[in-house]
Amino acid sequence: MLVLVFLSVPLLGLVMGGEWRAADLSGDDVAAIGTSLAGGAVALVLIALLGTPVAFYLARVPGRVSAVAEALVLIPMLMPTLAIGILLASSYGPAAPIGAAFAQVGVVLTNSRAAFVLAALYAAMPTYIIAAKAALGEVPLVFEQVARTLGDSPSRVFFRVTLPLAQRGLAAALALSWVRAMGEFGIVLIIAYFPAGMPVRLWIDVQDLGVAAVFPLLALFLAVALPLPLWLGLRKRGALA
Amino acid sequence: MGISVRYQLRQPIALDVAFEVRGFTALLGRSGAGKTSLLKALAGLLPAKGSPWAQLPPERRPVGYLPQAAALFPHLTALGNVAYPLRGADRLATAQVLLDGLGLGALAGRPAPSLSGGEAQRVALARALARAPELLLLDEPSAALDAVSRDEMLAWLMEMTQLRGVPALVATHDPAIARRAEWLVLLAEGRVIQEGKCRDVFEQPVNEAAARLLGYENVFWHEGRCCAIRAGDVEVAAEGMAITLRAVRQMGLDVRLEGGGLVVDVRGSKIEDFCCGETVFLNFPEEKLKNVLF
Numbered sequence: 001m002l003v004l005v006f007l008s009v010p011l012l013g014l015v016m017g018g019e020w021r022a023a024d025l026s027g028d029d030v031a032a033i034g035t036s037l038a039g040g041a042v043a044l045v046l047i048a049l050l051g052t053p054v055a056f057y058l059a060r061v062p063g064r065v066s067a068v069a070e071a072l073v074l075i076p077m078l079m080p081t082l083a084i085g086i087l088l089a090s091s092y093g094p095a096a097p098i099g100a101a102f103a104q105v106g107v108v109l110t111n112s113r114a115a116f117v118l119a120a121l122y123a124a125m126p127t128y129i130i131a132a133k134a135a136l137g138e139v140p141l142v143f144e145q146v147a148r149t150l151g152d153s154p155s156r157v158f159f160r161v162t163l164p165l166a167q168r169g170l171a172a173a174l175a176l177s178w179v180r181a182m183g184e185f186g187i188v189l190i191i192a193y194f195p196a197g198m199p200v201r202l203w204i205d206v207q208d209l210g211v212a213a214v215f216p217l218l219a220l221f222l223a224v225a226l227p228l229p230l231w232l233g234l235r236k237r238g239a240l241a
Numbered sequence: 242m243g244i245s246v247r248y249q250l251r252q253p254i255a256l257d258v259a260f261e262v263r264g265f266t267a268l269l270g271r272s273g274a275g276k277t278s279l280l281k282a283l284a285g286l287l288p289a290k291g292s293p294w295a296q297l298p299p300e301r302r303p304v305g306y307l308p309q310a311a312a313l314f315p316h317l318t319a320l321g322n323v324a325y326p327l328r329g330a331d332r333l334a335t336a337q338v339l340l341d342g343l344g345l346g347a348l349a350g351r352p353a354p355s356l357s358g359g360e361a362q363r364v365a366l367a368r369a370l371a372r373a374p375e376l377l378l379l380d381e382p383s384a385a386l387d388a389v390s391r392d393e394m395l396a397w398l399m400e401m402t403q404l405r406g407v408p409a410l411v412a413t414h415d416p417a418i419a420r421r422a423e424w425l426v427l428l429a430e431g432r433v434i435q436e437g438k439c440r441d442v443f444e445q446p447v448n449e450a451a452a453r454l455l456g457y458e459n460v461f462w463h464e465g466r467c468c469a470i471r472a473g474d475v476e477v478a479a480e481g482m483a484i485t486l487r488a489v490r491q492m493g494l495d496v497r498l499e500g501g502g503l504v505v506d507v508r509g510s511k512i513e514d515f516c517c518g519e520t521v522f523l524n525f526p527e528e529k530l531k532n533v534l535f
Contacts (some may be wrong), residue, residue, distance in 0.1 A: 149301035
C-alpha cells in the first residue's frame with residue numbers, strides 16, 4: 001500500500017500543484033504539441049514498418065547472427081540517451097558523412113523536423129523491437145507451419161496468422177514506443193532542439209517561467225502520452241474487455 | 242493405389258525410410274522414434290531428401306497436415322478455419338458445404354477456442370481436406386482424447402478418408418490404434434523395420450523390436466520356434482513351462498509376474514498369492530502365440 005501511495009505522488013502533484021487559474025498555452029507551446037504529435041506519428045509508422053520484420057527475425061531465427069542482431073538492438077536502448085544524442089550528432093551532423101549526404105538531397109538531420117523523427121526513431125525503435133519480439137515469439141510455431149501446409153507463402157502466413165495472433169502484444173509494443181518517442185529528451189536536446197517538441201518546450205518553460213507555470217502543458221503532454229499504453233496495458237492484463 | 246515414400250532426414254533425428262502408404266496407414270513407433278519428424282518432413286516443414294515432393298515448399302505440396310493438437314487458428318471460427326486454404330468469393334460457401342458434408346455444419350459459427358478436442362480434430366480434418374490433398378498426415382490424432390472419444394474419432398477419420406479416397410498416414414505409438422489400420426508401418430532405430438497388411442504384421446512380427454512395438458511383452462523360444470505373446474494371454478497353470486518368479490507386483494486388477502525372461506499378467510489374483518523365488522507353471526494358448534520371423 002505504501003508503495004502504491006509512493007508511486008502515486010507524481011499524480012497527486014499534478015492534481016494539487018501548478019497554477020491552473022492562469023492556464024494558458026503560448027503559441028510556442030501549441031507549436032511544440034504539433035511537432036511532437038506529427039514527429040511521433042511519423043516515427044511510429046516507420047518503427048512499425050521497419051521494426052516488425054526485425055522483431056520477427058529475432059523471434060523466429062535462432063543462432064549467433066540473431067544474437068548479434070539482438071545485441072545491436074539492445075545497445076541503443078541501454079545507452080544513456082544523452083550519449084546517443086552526441087553520437088548521432090557526430091554521425092548525422094552537417095559535417096559528418098551521413099549527415100552531409102542527406103543534406104545534399106535536402107534533408108537536414110539536425111535541428112529540423114526530420115531530426116526530431118530521427119531522434120524518436122533511435123529512442124523508441126529498440127523498445128518496440130524488443131517488445132514486439134516477445135509478442136511474436138508467443139505465437140506458437142505450429143500455427144504458422146499448418147498455414148504453410150494450407151497453401152500460404154511465408155509472407156501470407158505472417159499477415160493472415162502471425163500478425164492477428166500477436167496483435168495485442170504488438171499494439172502494446174507500439175504504445176510503449178509511443179511513450180518513448182513522446183518523452184524523449186536526451187537525444188532531442190542534442191540533435192533536435194529546434195523545432196522544439198513538448199519535452200524541450202517544457203524544459204524551456206520551466207527555466208523561463210518556473211515549475212508551477214508549466215502544468216497546463218505538462219498535463220497536455222501526459223494526456224497525449226499516457227492513455228493509449230495505459231489502456232493497452234490494462235486490456236492485456238484482462239482488466240478491460 | 243498407394244503412395245511410395247522414400248525419405249532421408251538428418252535433423253532433428255536421422256531417418257532413412259522407405260515404405261508404402263495404402264489407404265488408412267498407421268506409422269507405429271515409440272516416442273522419440275521420429276514419427277512426427279517424418280510427417281513434418283513429408284509436409285515440407287523439415288528439410289529432407291527423397292520422394293515424393295521433397296523439392297517442393299510446404300505450400301505447394303498436395304498434403305494435408307494435422308498436428309497433434311489440431312492447431313485450429315484461434316482468431317477464426319470453425320468456418321473461417323475450413324475456408325482458410327480456399328480462394329475466391331465463394332470460399333465461405335464452399336467451406337460450409339464441406340463442413341455439412343462431414344456432419345460438422347452446426348459448428349461453423351463457433352470460435353475455434355470454444356471447440357472440444359474431438360470437435361477441433363474434426364474441423365482440422367475438414368480444413369485439411371479443403372485443399373483436396375493427395376495424402377493426409379495425421380500426427381497422433383487421438384492423443385488428447387479419452388478412450389471412447391478416441392475410438393469414435395478413429396472410426397470417423399477412417400470413414401471420411403475412405404469416402405473421399407484420400408490415403409492417410411497416421412503416426413501413433415499405440416498398438417490399439419495401429420490395429421485398426423489397413424496398412425501398418427513399423428518405425429524403429431531410424432528405419433522401417435516392417436510393413437504390411439495390419440493382420441499380417443500383427444500375426445508375424447519380424448523381430449523382437451517389432452513384436453514389442455506391437456504390444457507383445459513376451460518374445461521367447463518355445464518348442465523350436467520364436468514366439469510372441471501378450472502378458473495377458475499367458476496362463477498360470479498346474480503344469481507347463483516352469484519359471485522362478487523374480488518380481489511380483491500389483492498392477493490395478495492384475496498381478497504382474499516376472500521371471501525366466503517372461504512377463505505374465507494374471508487377472509483376478511492378489512499379490513499375496515505369489516512370492517518371489519516361488520516356481521509357477523505357465524501355459525501358452527496356441528491361438529494366442531504369434532510367430533516371430535527372425
